[in-house]
Amino acid sequence: xxxxxxxxxxxxxxxxxxxxxxxxxxxxxxxxxxxxxxxxxxxxxxxxxxxxxxxxxxxxxxxxxxxxxxxxxxxxxxxxxxxxxxxxxxxxxxxxxxxxxxxxxxxxxxxxxxxxxxxxxxxxxxxxxxxxxxxxxxxxxxxxxxxxxxxxxxxxxxxxxxxxxxxxxxxxxxxxxxxxxxxxxxxxxxxxxxxxxxxxxx
Numbered sequence: 001x002x003x004x005x006x007x008x009x010x011x012x013x014x015x016x017x018x019x020x021x022x023x024x025x026x027x028x029x030x031x032x033x034x035x036x037x038x039x040x041x042x043x044x045x046x047x048x049x050x051x052x053x054x055x056x057x058x059x060x061x062x063x064x065x066x067x068x069x070x071x072x073x074x075x076x077x078x079x080x081x082x083x084x085x086x087x088x089x090x091x092x093x094x095x096x097x098x099x100x101x102x103x104x105x106x107x108x109x110x111x112x113x114x115x116x117x118x119x120x121x122x123x124x125x126x127x128x129x130x131x132x133x134x135x136x137x138x139x140x141x142x143x144x145x146x147x148x149x150x151x152x153x154x155x156x157x158x159x160x161x162x163x164x165x166x167x168x169x170x171x172x173x174x175x176x177x178x179x180x181x182x183x184x185x186x187x188x189x190x191x192x193x194x195x196x197x198x199x200x201x202x
Contacts, residue, residue: 007165014161014170022157026174029139029155030181034189036111036137037062043075044106044136046098046127047115050168052079054115054141058175066179070186076105078127098127108135116140117167119147119158128152141174143167 045055062075112131119142140153144160
């Protein structure tokens with residue numbers, strides 16, 4: 001079996017499982033996020049490495065757009081402020097690099113979306129715990145269960161795949177489905193009612 005075939009077979013298997021158990025949860029998250037952000041709440045996102053890229057991607061889609069043109073919404077990926085991150089790591093340690101930002105930016109009713117392929121990244125778990133303490137919703141995308149991040153979260157979407165790359169690829173699909181559900185909820189709800197957003201063709 002080639003490397004490519006092995007990789008794609010693992011992804012197909014993980015996507016089949018995700019389609020069975022994950023799509024309804026992601027679509028529900030999109031609808032609920034639309035309601036919260038439309039009411040003035042904020043989205044915070046967090047992750048390390050490739051998961052940081054996912055966190056940044058999701059935040060950028062909220063401030064910009066996914067497919068439909070629509071109003072911008074408040075979303076912050078907590079790793080992108082290099083000066084703040086380096087200062088926090090220097091002064092408080094790596095486990096506090098996201099936690100203090102959650103306490104600074106997060107308010108009751110806001111949402112934290114956390115990404116971790118292992119579900120065991122101490123700084124992400126600490127951020128989830130801090131968000132819960134602020135009265136925020138915490139939705140996590142992880143690898144297989146059980147894991148500490150899932151336990152620290154309000155809700156979790158777990159991808160029980162043995163390869164980190166496969167987990168990341170399914171997380172990317174989940175981001176796009178969440179964004180699509182977010183946009184659909186806006187178009188169907190008060191924000192979109194009476195004036196359907198202009199479709200932008202890439």
